[in-house]
Amino acid sequence: MDLQSLLEKMERVAKERNAPIFLHKAKLEPYQILIATVLSSRTRDEQTAKAVEKLFSRAKGIEDIAKMKVEEIEELIKSVGFYRVKARRIKEIAEILSRRKFPETFEELTQLPGVGRKTANIVLAYLGKPAIAVDTHVHRISNRIGLVKTKTPEKTEEELRKIFPTELWEKVNYVFVGFGQTVCLPRNPKCSECPIGDVCQKNII
Ligand code: SF4
Structure with a gap:
């Protein structure tokens, strides 16, 4: 990816x-x-x-x-x-x-x-x-897409640190939050309007 x-x-x-x-x-x-x-x-x-x-x-x-x-x-x-x-x-x-x-x-x-x-x-x-802040949006979307398979935000942070190159860390939180506020909503995500639907594994949590 x-x-x-x-x-x-x-x-x-x-x-x-x-x-x-x-x-x-x-x-x-x-x-x-x-x-x-x-x-x-x-x-x-x-x-x-x-x-x-x-x-x-x-x-x-x-x-x-x-x-x-x-x-x-x-x-x-x-x-x-x-x-x-x-x-x-x-x-x-x-x-x-x-x-x-x-x-x-x-x-x-x-x-x-x-x-x-x-x-x-x-x-x-x-x-x-360089820091990756994992809040509810980052935790939810990372799991839905299939980037990680984790139960806690702490574990998600640990995994995302391994996956993303350091120069992208600072972007992860605000991009995921913005995306979670507008497309990949906590309930009823707008999958039909999603620009990353082709790579998403749609593990809805
Ligand atoms: S396809 Fe759906 S579940 Fe996957 S990232 Fe897009 S909105 Fe979220």
């Missing part, structure tokens, strides 16, 4: 269909990507997008979030799941980041409150560093 061409086809169709990830990615700062990813945990993309929009239209920088009361953050992000816990995490992260340089390694990022493997990898890839 030509992986570069696979990614290009997925990216093209996702962009043509205005996948939300491309709209947000284009205008967010690294700290905003970090916070948006914390918000997205166990939440549908549309609900995350609402919270991102509200929070960042109120806060113009990380310092603004650090100064907010937890209750204010809760009010702005209440469209996402577990918003009370996330509001506390976001305030803690903002307080830490407003006092120091933005972290640029996996180890530094995962020391922040509530930041796990997936979030750290998303931020690293956004910063142009």
